[in-house]
Amino acid sequence: MDDDDDDDIYSTPSFRYRWDVFLSFKREDSRHNFTETLSRELIRNGIRTFRYDEELERGEEIAPSLVEAIQDSAAAIAVISSKYASSRRCLEELARIVEYRKLNLPVFYKVDPSDVRRQKGPFEEDFVKLVQRFGENKVGRWRRAMEKAGDISDWDSRIW
Template sequence: MEEIEQNAITPSLTSLRLNYDVFLSFRGEDTRENITNNLYNALYSQGIRVFRDSEGLSQGDEIAPGLMEAINDSAAAIAIISPKYASSRWCLEELATIYELGKLVLPVFYRVDPSDVRRQKGPFMVDFENLEARFGVEKAVRWRNAMERVGGISGWVYDNRYY
């Protein structure tokens, strides 16, 4: 009797399984046709379940609820942080959500200096000033915090020598 009761309240392992191993966060105009596709294909070929937004968002579009669901339903995330990453509020929203959910984040610093990511300097300075003016300080602080934290993680720095 005790065995039956235990099984009735313990969820099965399959019900706890996530749909994706990795969520890819990236700025499409910078990386979709090169490093993002290469990374996606390499992971997928190894049997890793990867979520990649293949439709891209346009200015003014609402972020798809499916993207937030995919972040929630992923074990980890790879953030491919490129020069125009912070020009997209959607990329920053993804990154903030990933960070706030406590997901494992593996950063790829694609043609950017990790210290610029951490401090929002270099190519990120003007983008953050524009976003702050457009969406308010509160949202910008949330996005800045996520960028600072992810910029402080030891990741892979892409410097054109590998491709």
């Protein structure tokens, strides 16, 4: 093995991606406070951060550029707030993050991780509405993604 082969072994995986972190968040819950500060600090520390600030129109599919950004990110931070499950875009982002097996670092912004995991508390009513609108098959993907995120309960904003 020559020296060039050694460089490949030790190269940082994030350099294979356009973004270090994909931020998933519900605009109305956290954009102007927590997520804005988090995004600014990530960028200030040299972390290439993708943050989508546009809202989807009712019935609109997740934008191909968002799917591409998730695929082209080394990791994701899902800022899960009380209204997160009311957003089809947020749930679809989270499902894609899980399906693409991205390192997911969920932040539980003023919510209980066990409520996220079980879709209870502030999420329960939103999931009932989602099932009525989209059916159990589609919503099942989103439920599994929320369950998986809720299992990672290290970043609970309520205890900081």
